[in-house]
Amino acid sequence: MTRLNRRTVILAGSGAVAGLAAGAVILTRNWPGMTEEAPAPIFARDGLAIRGIDPVAYFDENGPVEGDARHAMDWKGVEWRFASAENRDRFAADPAAFAPRYGGFCAWAVAVKGELYSTQPENWSIVEGRLYLNYNDAVQEKWEADISRFIAEADRRWPGLVAKS
Secondary structure (H helix, E strand, O other): OOEEEHHHHHHOOOOOOOOOOOOOEEEEEOOOOOOOOOEEEEEEEOOEEHHHEOHHHHHHOOOOOEOEEEEEEEEOOEEEEEOOHHHHHHHHHOHHHHOOHHHHOEHHHHHHOOOOOOOEEEEEEEEOOEEEEEOOHHHHHHHHHOHHHHHHHHHHHHHHHHHHO
């Protein structure tokens, strides 16, 4: 399993962005893999996905990087910010490749509790080329204990959570 997360990056000498405050939920349609009829939630605070963090940077910079309003775009009714126009354009070409799984909600909470919890941009993992976010350091540690099982369970529960939204 290919895995990258905050701990592996920190151990390699890279830093991470400080945590941001809790936020609100915005409901949107057409999350990758969902139909037009099925609404899919995206975690957003003040209308910003990932609290304004550039989703492409997790893949290129090995961690969260603050996005810039000058390089923003709307996707699924939420504003996504990027550190550069190049990152914005890459996201626009294939949003599903860069957007966090489960609408950016806590992957562990989707798996274990079957509920939608907020996330912190510094609590992240990239597994098999997909971005997952978690609620806080303690939850991130639980997530890392059995990521494969949690992904399988979250994948099973996600459609039901989308249907409830």
